[in-house]
Amino acid sequence: MEVSQPQVYFTALAVGLLGGVHCLTMCGGLVATLTLGLSPELRRDPWRMLPYQLVYNLARLTGYTVAGALFGVLGTLLIALEILPAMRHLLQALAGVMMVLLGLYLAGWSRGLLQAVERQGARFWQRLEPIARRVLPVRTLGQAAVIGFLWAWLPCGLVYSVLIMAMASGQALTGALVMLAFGLGTLPNLLGIALLAGAVARLVERLWVRRLAGLLVIGFGLAVFL
Numbered sequence: 001m002e003v004s005q006p007q008v009y010f011t012a013l014a015v016g017l018l019g020g021v022h023c024l025t026m027c028g029g030l031v032a033t034l035t036l037g038l039s040p041e042l043r044r045d046p047w048r049m050l051p052y053q054l055v056y057n058l059a060r061l062t063g064y065t066v067a068g069a070l071f072g073v074l075g076t077l078l079i080a081l082e083i084l085p086a087m088r089h090l091l092q093a094l095a096g097v098m099m100v101l102l103g104l105y106l107a108g109w110s111r112g113l114l115q116a117v118e119r120q121g122a123r124f125w126q127r128l129e130p131i132a133r134r135v136l137p138v139r140t141l142g143q144a145a146v147i148g149f150l151w152a153w154l155p156c157g158l159v160y161s162v163l164i165m166a167m168a169s170g171q172a173l174t175g176a177l178v179m180l181a182f183g184l185g186t187l188p189n190l191l192g193i194a195l196l197a198g199a200v201a202r203l204v205e206r207l208w209v210r211r212l213a214g215l216l217v218i219g220f221g222l223a224v225f226l
Contacts, residue, residue: 005174007220009181011099012162014213016185018106019158055141056148057187063152064159064179071167072175079170088170092224095168099221102161107214108207128153158182 079088104110132150135143152159162182166175 012182059148061183064183068166068179069176075170096224103218
């Protein structure tokens with residue numbers, strides 16, 4: 001059985017939404033750095049700071065979408081080159097495995113996946129970090145856009161895990177939409193909308209919600225092998 005697109009999109013969205021605590025741990029310091037890099041006048045006026053927050057996050061979603069498309073193209077090439085006779089089936093199996101592992105994370109039963117992926121991702125981020133340093137502190141919306149785009153490539157286990165699912169889709173468009181769904185899921189926790197973020201946080205902190213979402217994602221992953 002192949003992974004259906006709705007299943008992949010739901011998994012990516014759920015990982016972004018329910019992985020909010022992990023996102024805040026990984027990105028909270030960056031958000032603070034970006035905010036402190038603004039002028040005191042902007043920091044004192046939330047409405048004047050809002051455009052910067054919107055640009056950060058729009059650029060971040062753009063970065064996720066571009067990354068998803070690139071990984072989708074990589075999956076397409078792997079299938080087209082026929083490096084292995086059963087490459088398409090192997091990518092489908094990989095997507096299933098990633099769903100199971102992400103489901104275990106969502107349910108709170110395992111974090112090993114994130115730690116392993118983040119160790120590898122940290123090496124890639126070392127190449128991008130010098131670029132980010134050049135545009136800090138942020139003074140213009142253009143600088144905010146650059147930082148937001150680079151933000152998408154932070155060594156985050158959730159991001160890189162969903163990227164593997166994007167690659168396994170074997171299509172540029174599907175890969176892009178997978179990462180866009182993930183990015184949209186992260187917005188309530190990272191955009192800074194206090195009321196919405198608080199409501200979402202109260203919901204996702206409930207154990208039964210996380211367990212239910214985790215079991216559903218695990219079920220999607222196991223269905224690939226049936």
